[in-house]
Amino acid sequence: FQKQTAGRLSTSQVSQLRDYIESNLNxxxxxxxxxxxxxxxxFHLARRFKASFGAPPHQYITARRVEFAKNLLRESTxxxxxxxxxxxxxxxxxxxxxxxxxxxxxxxxxRRT
Numbered sequence: 076f077q078k079q080t081a082g083r084l085s086t087s088q089v090s091q092l093r094d095y096i097e098s099n100l101n102x103x104x105x106x107x108x109x110x111x112x113x114x115x116x117x118f119h120l121a122r123r124f125k126a127s128f129g130a131p132p133h134q135y136i137t138a139r140r141v142e143f144a145k146n147l148l149r150e151s152t153x154x155x156x157x158x159x160x161x162x163x164x165x166x167x168x169x170x171x172x173x174x175x176x177x178x179x180x181x182x183x184x185x186r187r188t
Contacts, residue, residue: 084127088113092124096136100143101163104136140164141177148186155182 084092095112096104109132110120121132128135144162147153153161159170159182174182 082123082126084113084123088115088123089127092128096139099163100136100140101161103163104132106132137173138177141174144170144174144182145178145185148182155186158182 091112092109095109106117106121109124110117113120115123124132124135130138140162144158147158147161148155151158155170156167159167162170164170164173171181174180174185178185180188
């Protein structure tokens with residue numbers, strides 16, 4: 076039996092979601108899949124996810140993708156477009172916009188510094 080604080084996900088649910096998200100950053104991750112994984116409705120998952128992770132699912136996933144992209148930009152020779160695709164962004168433009176919002180710089184400038 077997992078302890079569950081009111082309005083939050085259980086420890087095992089947090090672990091399941093974190094593992095699933097990290098394993099699927101390069102794929103499309105939808106709220107329905109996450110909700111089904113932990114056997115909650117979309118509404119309950121969204122509310123409890125934010126209470127447990129500190130951000131709504133979409134924001135959390137985007138932040139994790141940006142972190143993944145930072146590592147790829149540092150450690151690989153993939154182009155910015157390849158990094159965008161590898162990290163699950165729908166387009167290079169969406170990747171650059173999210174990267175800039177999170178880090179205040181573009182992927183190309185980040186790589187050079």
